[in-house]
Amino acid sequence: MISLIISSSEVDRVKGTASREENYWEGHYAAGGVSGEGSVGAIRQWKWDQIRSIVGEVDDFVDVGCGDLSFWDDRLPPVYTGIDISETIVAKNRERHPEATFIVANAAVPQTVSGRIVLCMDMLFHIMDDETYRGILTNLGQYSREWVFVYTWHNNPFEDQHSRRYVARKLIRKGRIFSSIKARAGSATDFDYQTYRRFEDYAPLITDQGFSLVETRSEPAIERWGALYVFRRESR
Ligand SMILES: C[S@@+](CC[C@H](N)C(=O)[O-])C[C@H]1O[C@@H](n2cnc3c(N)ncnc32)[C@H](O)[C@@H]1O
Numbered sequence: 001m002i003s004l005i006i007s008s009s010e011v012d013r014v015k016g017t018a019s020r021e022e023n024y025w026e027g028h029y030a031a032g033g034v035s036g037e038g039s040v041g042a043i044r045q046w047k048w049d050q051i052r053s054i055v056g057e058v059d060d061f062v063d064v065g066c067g068d069l070s071f072w073d074d075r076l077p078p079v080y081t082g083i084d085i086s087e088t089i090v091a092k093n094r095e096r097h098p099e100a101t102f103i104v105a106n107a108a109v110p111q112t113v114s115g116r117i118v119l120c121m122d123m124l125f126h127i128m129d130d131e132t133y134r135g136i137l138t139n140l141g142q143y144s145r146e147w148v149f150v151y152t153w154h155n156n157p158f159e160d161q162h163s164r165r166y167v168a169r170k171l172i173r174k175g176r177i178f179s180s181i182k183a184r185a186g187s188a189t190d191f192d193y194q195t196y197r198r199f200e201d202y203a204p205l206i207t208d209q210g211f212s213l214v215e216t217r218s219e220p221a222i223e224r225w226g227a228l229y230v231f232r233r234e235s236r
Pocket of ligand 1: 086
């Protein structure tokens with residue numbers, strides 16, 4: 001099946017303007033930023049234990065929103081394609097891993113890549129617009145020959161009183177009074193680079209391509225908001 005979704009970010013590209021995600025992440029990595037807390041320590045170990053126990057051989061991956069590869073502790077599998085919107089981080093990855101394939105692209109724009117296992121970890125809650133979000137999920141299904149793993153929020157962190165106050169204060173400091181009032185009242189976004197969506201509502205974009213959602217695993221003792229969604233292609 002060929003994906004015909006044209007994302008707003010693709011429109012941005014054609015118009016020669018950068019998308020919101022590209023601006024944010026390019027600036028973040030160019031300033032020496034890292035991929036984040038989900039890519040290190042106990043939560044990384046937990047994610048790895050789950051993936052390994054499910055797929056058996058760690059052989060052939062497409063990694064969508066690959067970031068700085070700290071998730072891999074710099075040990076890539078034999079066949080690896082990483083896709084990321086930040087040119088800076090992809091240039092660094094290419095230098096360290098000339099044996100792997102890297103693509104600089106908005107993940108909503110379809111690529112001709114394929115892997116037995118497709119990963120999209122800690123990226124979807126950074127997608128602000130719905131069209132891009134839907135395009136990315138469609139592409140995950142397109143790229144995978146067997147497994148799709150998505151780690152994203154399954155609880156809305158902005159429902160929490162403490163987070164609401166934190167986000168509202170941040171927005172006030174930026175002079176964004178209206179957004180700050182909305183954040184204080186409770187919202188599904190920080191109005192900057194994080195948005196909560198109920199992932200289950202969008203999972204059909206993958207299951208309608210011949211996959212089953214076989215498991216949803218979480219480990220609240222290590223990480224309160226996220227879950228690992230596991231899709232497997234149904235045998236034909
Ligand atoms: C929090 S980091 C996670 C990196 C990696 N998946 C991990 O778990 O360590 C999110 C990554 O998604 C990338 N990203 C954000 N929006 C993107 C988009 N629309 N297309 C491709 N990559 C994107 C960012 O550049 C960043 O590297």
